[in-house]
Amino acid sequence: MDVVSQLQKQFVDYSTSLYREGFLDDQFVQLQKLQDESNPDFVVEVVSLFFEDSEKLINNLASALQQQIVDYKQVDAHVHQFKGSSSSIGAQRVKNACVAFRAHCDGRNLEGCMRCLQQVKFEYSLVKSKLETLFKLEQQILAAGGSIPVLA
Amino acid sequence: MASSSSSSSSSKGLDEEERPHVLAVDDSLVDRKLIERLLTNCACKVTTAENGQRALEFLGLGDGQHTVDNSDLKVNLIITDYCMPGMTGYELLKKVKESSNLREIPVVIVSSENVPTRINKCLEEGAQEFMLKPLKQSDVKKLRYYMMRLGQPCNGMLCMGR
Numbered sequence: 001m002d003v004v005s006q007l008q009k010q011f012v013d014y015s016t017s018l019y020r021e022g023f024l025d026d027q028f029v030q031l032q033k034l035q036d037e038s039n040p041d042f043v044v045e046v047v048s049l050f051f052e053d054s055e056k057l058i059n060n061l062a063s064a065l066q067q068q069i070v071d072y073k074q075v076d077a078h079v080h081q082f083k084g085s086s087s088s089i090g091a092q093r094v095k096n097a098c099v100a101f102r103a104h105c106d107g108r109n110l111e112g113c114m115r116c117l118q119q120v121k122f123e124y125s126l127v128k129s130k131l132e133t134l135f136k137l138e139q140q141i142l143a144a145g146g147s148i149p150v151l152a
Numbered sequence: 153m154a155s156s157s158s159s160s161s162s163s164k165g166l167d168e169e170e171r172p173h174v175l176a177v178d179d180s181l182v183d184r185k186l187i188e189r190l191l192t193n194c195a196c197k198v199t200t201a202e203n204g205q206r207a208l209e210f211l212g213l214g215d216g217q218h219t220v221d222n223s224d225l226k227v228n229l230i231i232t233d234y235c236m237p238g239m240t241g242y243e244l245l246k247k248v249k250e251s252s253n254l255r256e257i258p259v260v261i262v263s264s265e266n267v268p269t270r271i272n273k274c275l276e277e278g279a280q281e282f283m284l285k286p287l288k289q290s291d292v293k294k295l296r297y298y299m300m301r302l303g304q305p306c307n308g309m310l311c312m313g314r
Contacts (some may be wrong), residue, residue, distance in 0.1 A: 027263070027286050034189045043187060049182050080235065084264050085182045088286045 004146035011137045012149050018134070019151075022115055023127050028090030029151070047131055050089045054124055057082045065110070075113060076105040084119065093123045154201045154210040172228040172299035173197045177207040177244065178262075179236045183285070187231065190292040196299070199227075204239030207232070208247060211254055227257055228299040233285075234263035234270065242274055249278040260299040262287060 001009070016022045035042040057078050064075045083098035097120040104112030138148050154175075165199035174196045176187045184200045191198045201207040208214050210226065230248060232241040241261050248256045263270065271282045280298050283291055 021288075030286070030288050034193065039189065046182060046185050049185060053180070053182060077237070080264075081180065084235075084285065085180055087264060088180070088182050088186055115174075 001020065004141065007137065007141045007144060008146055008149050011134075011141060012151065014072075014134060014137060015151055018130055023130055024093050025090045025092040027088065031089060032150075044135055047089060047135075048087055050091070052126060053085050054082065054094075057085075058117075058121055058124065061120075064120075065113055065117060070110060070113075072105050072108050072113075076102060077096045079105060079120075086124075092129045094127055097123045099150075154206050157180050170299065171195055171198065172296070173199045173226050174229045174231060174299070175199050175201065175207060175210060175227050176239070177201045177204065177230065177232040179233065179237070180201055183233065187292075190287060191231075193289060194292050194296055196229075196296075204232070204235055204241070204244040204247075207244055208239075209252075211248070213247060213251055213254065218289070227254075229258050229260065229295060231260045231262060231295070234261050235265075242270075242277065245274060245277050245279055260295060260298070298300055 019028075031043050031046060061075060061078050061082075064071065064078065079098050079101045083095055083102070086092075086094035086098060097116065101113065101116035101120060104116050141148055172195075174191050176184065176191065176198055178184050179185065179202055181202075184202070188198045188200055199210060201210055205214070207230070209217065211227065230244075232244050234241040241263075245259050245261065248257060248259055255278070259278070260281045260283060261274045261279045262283045262285050264285040265285055274282050281295070298312070
């Protein structure tokens with residue numbers, strides 16, 4: 001198998017595993033459909049915005065939970081935002097972690113919230129590194145002169 | 153700050169004048185980028201606003217502004233997120249529908265949450281449609297129907313999209 005075919009196979013296998021393991025859902029497929037010759041970096045651009053946004057939200061959440069008197073409405077607002085943006089890019093496990101988090105905000109349960117924040121951070125760092133790997137694979141395919149396979 | 157997209161490469165043969173103009177309001181930068189792409193793919197001109205206040209300012213309804221005749225702005229559709237800090241999408245909807253100049257503009261509310269009382273409230277206040285996020289291309293294609301240029305159909309063109 002030549003280099004391009006090898007890389008393409010790696011890409012397909014890796015993408016498939018991300019969907020199978022629930023890191024990404026159909027919304028990510030929708031994002032990829034929005035990328036074309038006139039917008040060749042669309043997915044990377046949106047995902048980069050998501051990374052920036054997420055980092056801010058995580059910091060805001062950590063600081064909101066460290067207040068003497070925790071404002072659960074504020075915490076919930078941040079989680080809601082995080083849930084929204086992760087859902088918009090198809091980061092399913094992050095989204096699900098946010099859903100669980102909101103339940104603890106409703107219950108005004110500080111310990112539960114702290115645990116959920118850890119969970120959200122964990123899922124976020126996982127999907128971030130997986131997406132970065134995926135993008136790197138795409139770059140390698142393009143550099144080798146190949147085209148990025150489209151998953152059915 | 154309201155910002156307009158200038159993606160002429162996606163105009164799909166329609167000139168500036170003929171493309172319907174959509175005002176998209178959302179506090180999430182990720183979602184603004186997404187909706188802009190979805191709309192541009194349907195041959196729309198897009199202006200985005202990050203909150204209700206900015207949207208109102210763009211429409212000429214900001215504090216201290218004189219109301220502007222919509223024929224100058226030519227906004228054919230407003231699409232707004234429901235949950236926004238400050239002014240909600242519902243409150244924005246109300247303000248638009250209360251304005252004699254702007255009430256004709258169809259307003260679509262989007263939300264990540266499927267709450268029947270919320271949906272009914274928006275529809276009762278005059279929202280054209282309530283859609284769930286995240287939006288897909290097929291959702292936005294449906295909206296083309298509402299984008300009649302103040303009573304004039306867009307040359308009978310439908311968005312063929314993808």
